[in-house]
Amino acid sequence: MSxxxxxxxxxxxxxSYSWAWAGELAEEIKGRFNxxxxxxxxxxxQVEEAIKSKDPYLIVFYDHGIEGAWIGNAEGEHIIDxxxxxxxxxxxxxxxxxxxxxxxxxxxxxxxxxxEVKEGDYVLSHNGTFDKVIKTFKRQHNGEIIVxxxxxxxxxxxxxxxxxxxxxRFKMKGKKPHYQRVKSENWQLExxxxxxxxxxxxxxxxxxxxxxxxxxxSFLEAFxxxxxxxxxxxxxxxxxxxxxxxxxxxxxxSFGSHEVGRIKRVKELIRVLxxxxxxxxNQGSSITVRLGDYVLSRLFRTWFGCKAKLKKMPMWIIxxxxxxxxxxxxxxxxxxxxxxxxxxxSKSYHVITYATSSEVLxxxxxxxxxxxxxxxxxxxxxxxxxxxxxxxxxxxxxxxxIKLAKLLEVKISEPKELHNKAFIFNNFIWMEIGDIKxxxxxxxxxxxxxxxSNSYVCEGIxxxxxxxxxxxxxxAYRKGCKVFVGYADNFTFNVQDEKMxxxxxxxxxxxxxxxxxxxxxxxxxxIEFWNKMIDSASDPWTKxxxxxxxxxxxxxxxxxxxxxxxxxxxxxxxxxxFGTSLGWKITRKAGLSTILLILGLASVLTxxxxxIPLILISYLLITYEYLNQLK
Amino acid sequence: xxxxxxxxxxxILSYLESRPPGFKWVKGFEVYDxxxxxxxxxKSEEFxxxxxxxxxxxxxxxxxxxxxxx
Numbered sequence: 001m002s003x004x005x006x007x008x009x010x011x012x013x014x015x016s017y018s019w020a021w022a023g024e025l026a027e028e029i030k031g032r033f034n035x036x037x038x039x040x041x042x043x044x045x046q047v048e049e050a051i052k053s054k055d056p057y058l059i060v061f062y063d064h065g066i067e068g069a070w071i072g073n074a075e076g077e078h079i080i081d082x083x084x085x086x087x088x089x090x091x092x093x094x095x096x097x098x099x100x101x102x103x104x105x106x107x108x109x110x111x112x113x114x115x116e117v118k119e120g121d122y123v124l125s126h127n128g129t130f131d132k133v134i135k136t137f138k139r140q141h142n143g144e145i146i147v148x149x150x151x152x153x154x155x156x157x158x159x160x161x162x163x164x165x166x167x168x169r170f171k172m173k174g175k176k177p178h179y180q181r182v183k184s185e186n187w188q189l190e191x192x193x194x195x196x197x198x199x200x201x202x203x204x205x206x207x208x209x210x211x212x213x214x215x216x217x218s219f220l221e222a223f224x225x226x227x228x229x230x231x232x233x234x235x236x237x238x239x240x241x242x243x244x245x246x247x248x249x250x251x252x253x254s255f256g257s258h259e260v261g262r263i264k265r266v267k268e269l270i271r272v273l274x275x276x277x278x279x280x281x282n283q284g285s286s287i288t289v290r291l292g293d294y295v296l297s298r299l300f301r302t303w304f305g306c307k308a309k310l311k312k313m314p315m316w317i318i319x320x321x322x323x324x325x326x327x328x329x330x331x332x333x334x335x336x337x338x339x340x341x342x343x344x345x346s347k348s349y350h351v352i353t354y355a356t357s358s359e360v361l362x363x364x365x366x367x368x369x370x371x372x373x374x375x376x377x378x379x380x381x382x383x384x385x386x387x388x389x390x391x392x393x394x395x396x397x398x399x400x401x402i403k404l405a406k407l408l409e410v411k412i413s414e415p416k417e418l419h420n421k422a423f424i425f426n427n428f429i430w431m432e433i434g435d436i437k438x439x440x441x442x443x444x445x446x447x448x449x450x451x452x453s454n455s456y457v458c459e460g461i462x463x464x465x466x467x468x469x470x471x472x473x474x475x476a477y478r479k480g481c482k483v484f485v486g487y488a489d490n491f492t493f494n495v496q497d498e499k500m501x502x503x504x505x506x507x508x509x510x511x512x513x514x515x516x517x518x519x520x521x522x523x524x525x526x527i528e529f530w531n532k533m534i535d536s537a538s539d540p541w542t543k544x545x546x547x548x549x550x551x552x553x554x555x556x557x558x559x560x561x562x563x564x565x566x567x568x569x570x571x572x573x574x575x576x577x578f579g580t581s582l583g584w585k586i587t588r589k590a591g592l593s594t595i596l597l598i599l600g601l602a603s604v605l606t607x608x609x610x611x612i613p614l615i616l617i618s619y620l621l622i623t624y625e626y627l628n629q630l631k
Numbered sequence: 632x633x634x635x636x637x638x639x640x641x642x643i644l645s646y647l648e649s650r651p652p653g654f655k656w657v658k659g660f661e662v663y664d665x666x667x668x669x670x671x672x673x674k675s676e677e678f679x680x681x682x683x684x685x686x687x688x689x690x691x692x693x694x695x696x697x698x699x700x701x
Contacts, residue, residue, distance in 0.1 A: 017657065064659070120675055492658040531696060534689075540646065541656065544689045551688075 004033035005056040007047060007063060007070075007079060017495070021502035022062035028513055033058060047079045051087045059088065060509065061095040065486070069472060070095060085472060088481040094509050095486045124367075128209035128427060145441040146194040150203055151434030152422040153366060153378045157203075158439075161195035168430070170200040183425055199436055204428035208319075208371050219316040220324075228273055230327045233317075235269040236304065237331020238262075240311050240361065245301035250292040257287050262334050311358040318368050325368065326407050333408055350412040352396040352404055362392035372407065374400045375422040375429050473556045474563040482557060483519050485509075489552035497542040500533050504546065508555070523555045593621035636683065643682060644672060 006029065008022050029035050036054055038047065051059070061079070064071045069081035080087065107123045107130070117123065122130035148157045148165075159165065168187050181187070182202070189204060197203075223229055242253045242262075253266050263280070266289050270278045274291065281288040305312045317328065337354045354376075356362055362378065369376055376394035396404045405412045422431045473484040485508060493501035508526045516522055530550040537543045554561045570591055575583035596618035604611030647654075647669050654665040663671070671678040 118675075118677060120677070490659040493656065495655040495657065496653075534692070540689075541650075543693075544685045545656065547689050547692050548685055 001032070001034050002058070003054045003056040004029050004035045004058040004060065005047075005050055005054060006035060006037045006060045007042060008037065008039045017493070017498045017502070018062050018505070021505055022060070024502070025060060025062075025506050025509060028510060029058070029060065032513055042079075044079050044084075048084060048087065056091065058092045058094065061093070065095065065472070080472065085475045085481075086479045088476040088484070089479050091481060092483045092512075093476060093481055093485065095484075124206065124208065128206040144195075144438050146197070147435075147437050147439055148194065148197065148203065148433055149435040150422075150431035152375065152431050153205070154380055154434070155363075155378065159194040161193065161438075163194045164191040165194050165197060166190075166204055167192045167197055168202040168204075170198075170202070170432075182423075182430060189426075189428070197433060197436060199433050201433050202430045203433060204430055205366075205370060207373070207424065207427045207429065208367065209427075219320075229324060231269050231272050233324050234327035234331040235266070235273060236317070237328040237333075238266055238269070238335050239300055239331075240304050240313065241332050241335020241337075243300065243304070245297045245306040246290075247297060248294050250290060250294065250297045251300050252288050252290040255287050255289070257282070257285055259287075263287055263289060265334070305358070309357040310360075311356065312360045313364045313368070318364055318371075322371060325371075329404075330408055337408075339410060339412065349397075350401065352401050352408075352410075352412070354394040354396075356392050357390065359390065359392065362394075365394065369394075369404075370429055372403060373424050374403050375424065375431075376400060377422075473554055477556045477563060484554075484556040486554055486556075487549065487552040488554050489548070491549055491552065492545045493549070494539060494542040494545060497537060497539060500537060500542060500546065501549065504530050504533055504549065508553075519555050519557045520560045523553075523560055526553070526555075587625060589621050589625045593618040593625070596621070639683060639686065640672075640679065643686065644669070647672060 006022060006026050008019060026035060026037055033056075034054075036050055036056065038050060050056075061070050063079075069078035071078055107117065107121050117133055119133055121133045123133055125131040144161055146159050146161055146163075148159065149155075150157075166189050168182070168189050169192070187202075192201075220226075220229070223232070238253060239251065242255060244252050244254070246252055253263075255263050255266075267278055267280070270276060270289070270291050274293070274296070276291060276293070278289050278291045281290065300306075303314045303317075317325070333352075333354060336356060337352065339350060339352050341350055354365070356365070366376070366378065374396065376396050379393045379395070380390050381393070401412065422429055424430070473486050473488075476484045491501075491505070504526075507529045508522050511522050511525060512519075516525075527550060530546060530553075534543050534546045534550070537546060556563065570588070571583070574586045574591065577583070578586065596614045600611045600614030600618060602611075604615065647665065650665050652665060654668070656663050656668070672682060
């Protein structure tokens, strides 16, 4: 029996539906193939190893994708992109992937991927206010990029060399510590091109400046029992740290059996807020407090996410008056925070820490702490026991720890050192550059133009691995993938009729599993099925997006949706001369060696000193290419 | 023509407003509920254009297939 590989979604709100669709397919694939089902938490390495060891004929991918890649579950890496697309050679690749991804921008609508920022959005500017985006740019960049990592907040920032950064150069004079000199000598910030920055210079993060925020205001106005807002915020903090939404079964909070005080507090909060008695399940070393309320479950899931790595905060929490944030932080730290004594050079001092696996939450917390003038040290490390996910650890030392301890009302000893590696001056958090390096890059970079302030705060300027899902499909076809099924645009669906969309998405593979091997016929029947669904749908919204998905469908194989467009002159020439099936398969080296051979042969009699080397070079090139193909 | 488009916008908006509270649709990473869809439709020209384009494409599709040409 042949092998098949199923790569399942990473389970966020958008893919919670396609998880079930992939599950249905899995059952049907099992009848014909030995199925390896890679579920949540799978990394690029695991997929690569599974493909190499199992040699699957069929690869089914159900997850998010971008133009040039299938995005998997592990953060910061693609499962399949243009660098390992050759893994699809001689296989059938069936994907339900679309969409863009990238780096984070602080917007009034939460933390967003830069490629998702649109004209009209509001982004955090260097003034600490949200300013309107008036234009977005996307361009191809082939060359160097600068990677800057501050010493304290270790989110790397990737920028093109000429991109201006609000920064301050380190001045080598005097004996006072830098942080004192910055203040006493009133160092000034300036826009410096990324390529001119060096280790030791300062980059800055603006302190948010919200005077009358509409998000928090509208939430507070809608909250029907204002006297219970503090309890609600504390429970929200507990949920972000320890909670989970379990669909119709409500919400649950998981604790260690020793966390008696926290369990008691959560139960109290639930009683006060919802007038209900939560159930408590004791599982030996862990205790779960559960409240069966579907509406609450959906609400908490929408606001705060579910599962640790997808936790987030809604914008109304981040922008709330600070007084309401204190109980939130208490709940948050009661769950995921800790205080310990650190021994260093015969000194010992307290450190408060907080850890999360959610990248979005980490960025949001940074933003939230900066409102209190607190600057944590943020470390990012891969955790093997967390399925190789990144762990974001916030450590609070010195004066930052004192400020936080006051908020949380916890007792700590006075730290001996009050200064920090990062400090606040002139409404900015100043961070020393700890590492700066140059990398080679070929792909898309993004930029946005902001009204008034002409600036924005970003973890990094997006650096995509180039080309298009259009690109991945085309590239897979070039590399010899037998059939690549995918979408040339976002797959979109109406939740009310999600089964219809799921049936449509799965239809092509179902037909193939039933024995139809002609993908041209499959596509034809598939479109007919899609049309039937469009006609039978009662909701116009459903009809509309079924049509859109139908037209986005691509079945890239010989005779069906064969790629015909290319920006490369030589490729288009090859396509014209040899047709699509051969034209795509001719490599650059093979083409070049043919041209050199023709030139060599033409000149060998009249100019043998040029002709013979040309023939030799073409021979070497074609041999190299042949050996490469053989490998 | 412009007035026809305005009329179409009104129809789409009233359709969206008539949706049940649980209305939700997923587009890539984004999950839009009723309120967000209405808000975007009212405020974002780009979004309005996108929806109108989808409506027109559907209408064209139904018209052509109704004639048996596709």
